[in-house]
Amino acid sequence: MKDTRLKILEVCTVSSSAYALVFHRAQALNQRHAGQMRVDVLCSAGDEVALMQAQGMNVVVETLHRSLNPLQLLRSAWNLRRAIRHGGYDVVHLHFGVPGLVGRFLAFFDHKTVWIYQSHGYSIAENTSPLARKAYLFIEKLLKKTVRYSLFQLLEDMALAREHHLLDAEQMIFLGNGIDxxxxxxxxxxxxxxxxxxxxxxxxxxxxxxxxxxxxxxxxxxxxxxxxxxxxxxxxxxxxxxxxxxxxxxxxxxxxxxxxxxxxxxxxxxxxxxxxxxxxxxxxxxxxxxxxxxxxxxxxxxxxxxxxxxxxxxxxxxxxxxxxxxxxxxxxxxxxxxxxxxxxxxxxxxxxFAETRILDILGDIYLTCHTSPVGATA
Known part of the structure; x- marks a missing residue:
């Protein structure tokens, strides 16, 4: 029988981040929506892969380099593209800098997949130079149309996105953060x-x-x-x-x-x-x-x-x-x-910061990826 569940891939660079930040909520979503969706995790090889697999998680192991070296970025993009095509994923949820960069680059050419980006905080810190800040905002504007949704942990980042027109209102959803x-x-x-x-x-x-x-x-x-x-x-x-x-x-x-x-x-x-x-x-x-x-x-x-x-x-x-x-x-x-x-x-x-609120929001977001956008919330 054909598996009609929505197939979702959550993408992190390293296994420690995948385990700490994504694994438990992916597992909870799979239990909540067992007949409707299947959430898998992609990360580079590491000790936590076996730990997640032992607890029933389908983990896709692909090398995603943390370096911003152009050659390494291209390799990461190729590895991610291969995993998405092989797994036949409907939705790809990108976490952090490198997955967010290479994934949104792939999204320029892949309009079938629904792309979601979660930055876990824009990469603008107290010690960021004015030039680096301008360059970062310029890149974010270039990548604006590649995702259906951009999920925010910070109200401060959401205000920045509005101020600089980094995203349209219907793309922005406030998620926050939560733990079990x-x-x-x-x-x-x-x-x-x-x-x-x-x-x-x-x-x-x-x-x-x-x-x-x-x-x-x-x-x-x-x-x-x-x-x-x-x-x-x-x-x-x-x-x-x-x-x-x-x-x-x-x-x-x-x-x-x-x-x-x-x-x-x-x-x-x-x-x-x-x-x-x-x-x-x-x-x-x-x-x-x-x-x-x-x-x-x-x-x-x-x-x-x-x-x-x-x-x-x-x-x-x-x-x-x-x-x-x-x-x-x-x-x-x-x-x-x-x-x-x-x-x-x-x-x-x-x-x-209870995880239950995060699970409610993510469940609704994922399920609407079969249909029309859910609209902005903040």
Whole structure:
């Protein structure tokens, strides 16, 4: 019997991102709409592929290079085109920069497939130069007509798209971000160990680890009764390890091997930290809040939409290690207030970032891809 379900392919560059950001919601959509749609995941080879497959997900493994080298981009486009044709997909949902770029390039020539793009935050950060900003906006305008829908995590990005006419109104849908709250169970028991801060972020320039290291160096002049755990992957890992050694911080900062068991990691810390130059709505803030932990983040696009300053955590200037150190010291000296802030963080996460709302929106979007566009929502 012919399979009449709508076939959807969610595309990520690396398996760790596919597992962390796409897998669980794709699995939930397949269960919700078992007779209507089938959502598969495409990513490059990695440890998480077997993990997803073991839980019943159909994972298409194709190499998508993260490099912007033109030859690598062409190879990525070829690999993606081959996967789409071989799988006979009706809808392709593109995540992040490289899939978004090569996928929308393919969409110029493939009008049969319904293309959806989700940027997880426009690639315009606090440290983006005016020239790079203009170039980025120009490219986005060129790619305007390639997608049926563009899904936004940030209201700030949606306003930018309207201001610069990057998309038509009917293409724009506000999605936000959400996680399965059942995976993150808070424990509000007071811990007897030194106050532990945790940062989950790729070891890449945009994550701005150096700000945290400088703040920790300042903090150690006042106390060393704390710990910092860093978890992530990326090409700057060795450089950051060397900086930790150079600053004499190896007794307070520990780099943890990347793990998919993030709920366990968050239970091992007291405060989440994120020092990025820019974000989407970052899970690195949502997940610790869902775990009942307050958070400290830089006052940048994405992060500032995720928290309530002074209630669920603190915003800190992007250029002030001293301000970050002061907020960390406050968390060390005020354990009872920190626990209360963690409870408020959990309530905020449940109210605004539950995965069920995301699943409702995505389910409606996918099912209408058989018919006419759903129109803009914001």
């Amino acid at each position: 709250m059942r995976r993150f169970v808070p424990d509000f028991t007071a811990r007897q160990t030194p106050t532990t801060f945790g940062m989950v972020a790729r070891f890449e320039p945009i994550k701005n680890h150096e700000l945290l290291l400088e703040a920790v160096a300042l903090l150690t002049k006042r106390t060393r009764d704390f710990r910092v755990k860093l978890i992530g992957q990326g090409h700057l890992k060795a450089e950051i390890q060397a900086s930790i050694q150079q600053k004499g911080l190896q007794d307070v900062i520990e780099i943890i091997e990347y793990s998919n068991d993030m709920p366990a990691f968050y239970q091992s810390i007291d405060v989440g930290v994120l020092t990025s130059f820019a974000e989407g709505i970052p899970r690195a803030l949502i997940e610790p809040m869902a775990s009942g932990k307050p958070v400290i983040c830089t006052d940048v696009k994405g992060s500032r939409e995720a928290i309530i300053d002074q209630q669920t955590g603190f915003k800190t200037p992007i250029d002030s290690p001293q301000a970050l150190a002061d907020q960390m010291l406050w968390c060390i000296k005020h354990p009872e207030q920190r626990l209360a802030m963690g409870k408020a963080a959990r309530e905020h996460a449940v109210k605004h």
